[in-house]
Amino acid sequence: MNDEHPLSDALTGTLAHQVLGRLSEQPGPYFGEFGGRWVPEALIAALDELETEYRKAMADPAYVAELNRLHRDYVGRPSPLTEVTRFAQHCGGEAGNRVFLKREDLNHTGSHKINNVLGQALLVKRMGKTRVIAETGAGQHGVATATAAALLDLDCVIYMGEEDTRRQALNVARMRLLGAQVVPVTIGQRTLKDAINEALRDWVANVETTHYLLGTVTGPHPFPEMVRELHKVIGEEAREQILERVGRLPDVLAACVGGGSNALGLFNAFLDDPDVALFGFEAGGEGIESGRHAARFSGGAPGVLHGARSYLLQDDDGQTLPSHSVSAGLDYPSVGPAHSWLHDLGRATYRPVTDVEAMDAFQVLCRTEGIIPAIESAHALAGAIQVGTELAAAGKRDQVILVNLSGRGDKDVATAAKWFGLLDGETSEGDQ
């Protein structure tokens, strides 16, 4: 380790006391003081069964081979790594910074979500269950789950906040085309958190036949560990690709963080490389001071929600606070426990990106590279612009920035068209 690097000092100072072995191999249920199983007893047997089956499967060459085959032939992995030279001009390009996008948007179904879904769906078959349920915010996880259910002949019910069914109408139609039943959730804030509540209620009642195909690195053990394992392929591929392309590790990783699955999937392969700086970008919504955001690390405190202890937007009584983001996929009051752990260790940095900053970056990528990103991923792009610009201003040169482009923006076209006033009869900011 490089002793002059402040991050290395932080690592040697804290990790020796808190971590057994490598960060990238940290097993559940606990990530430092985060994680655990804060769930009704009724679910424990199913969680135990899932953990057992997952560990058996991971050690079973037949399971691994089948998952790899699906990744290659069905998803289209490995996903490409694209250097974006025109976009890089906005990220301290004058200092020689280079930006690479990990193209999870090119996966079948349009986002990274499919990696986890296929892994879990194969486990469902092994467990002999016949029905999957899932929550979805932006609809990407719901679409991926509906896809896997069609492929593997499973009954599928997707819970989605009513507010989100409106914001993401196209994805609702996609799920229904794939044969899934989409249930709009009309209680609470009517977004992702309420969809998870409803999925948990369904699961408690139907756990014998049903698997809850949780879509991110949150929830009770073994989900945070298992979903990380199913997404870590993102970072493993990216590591190999960037080494081949530039001959060294990147300086900066950037990813958006809702529950945190695409971020952890990218970060994991680099967690034990202390010279790689890790940045997670949360939804800053209308700004932290507005109270309308989903920035758990800037505006939250540790608490328990949906089975895990983690940073959480909550009031003085521990009631969950409403979150807000232009991006349905980041609109969640808690975050995966491994991120809270990395945050407290100082291994990763989490910053809020506002709706406006994200939409600006969204437009920059469209116009400079011909790639329409998901609004979620646009938060990572905005972060890359900020960090790249800051590094250049600090006199650093030739920084290599790797951004996880976790999803494509087809689902967001209506939102973006409205935001930029691109519809007939409206003024277009972009044309000014």
Added chain:
Amino acid sequence: MSITVTSQTAALLDAVGAQGRPALMGYLPVGFPTVDRSIEAICAAIDAGLDIVELGLPYTDPVMDGPVIQRAAEQALAAGTRTADVFRVVEALKAHAPHVPVLIMSYWNLVLKYGVDAFARDLAGVGGAGIITPDLIPDEGREWIAAADEHGLDRVFLVAPSSTPERLQLTARASRGFVYAASTMGVTGLRDEVGAQARRLVADTRAAGAEHVCVGLGVSTEDQAAEVGAYADGVIVGTAFVRPLQGDVAWAERLDNLQAVTEKLAAGVARARKDA
């Protein structure tokens, strides 16, 4: 364990059991429809035959509750109910009926945020009996187990039909007062029948070492109370108590309806062991 704690709830279950019947335990949320009215409602239910109070703390994300209790919690929160209100309610109930144990039913983040030891201290300070913890398993309960010993409170963990024998033992060992047996796999709400699995679960939980086992989830009618009360130490009713308090009719009429429901359920538990 070196600490000896006398359980208010166990003492009542024993006393009622000595009369040849199970106890009737009723759930109502604090602050529904307002804090003062929730006190009135529970006092009315006690007067109509409720033996033990399960006082719910309204929470934004009640994953073990069905729609009726979800809506009640939402309404209580919208009316401005705060965690600290629960202590005022317990105090009022103890003043009204000192012999009736009052347990808090709370999702755990509310207690965590208040501070586990502080909550236990303040609850014990107003005469509360303990806490029922729907989303806290003993595995995560170290802090609460210590606080309950320190402040002499009952800790009521849940078991479910899916619980393995090992988990029944673990839960029976960690609980004090009674073990809450969830009659079916699912959330709170009305059900046409309480399955045979409830009877089996109570027997298994006793075999795992529990001295008292009460049954909840889906019990709403006099006949169900009688059926479940034949084999359980207590019958826990939630949704059927909350429902009469909802709706557009005058408050006095809602209280009458609540008392009528309570009397029916009390009649159910009174004959539970005579039918058999």
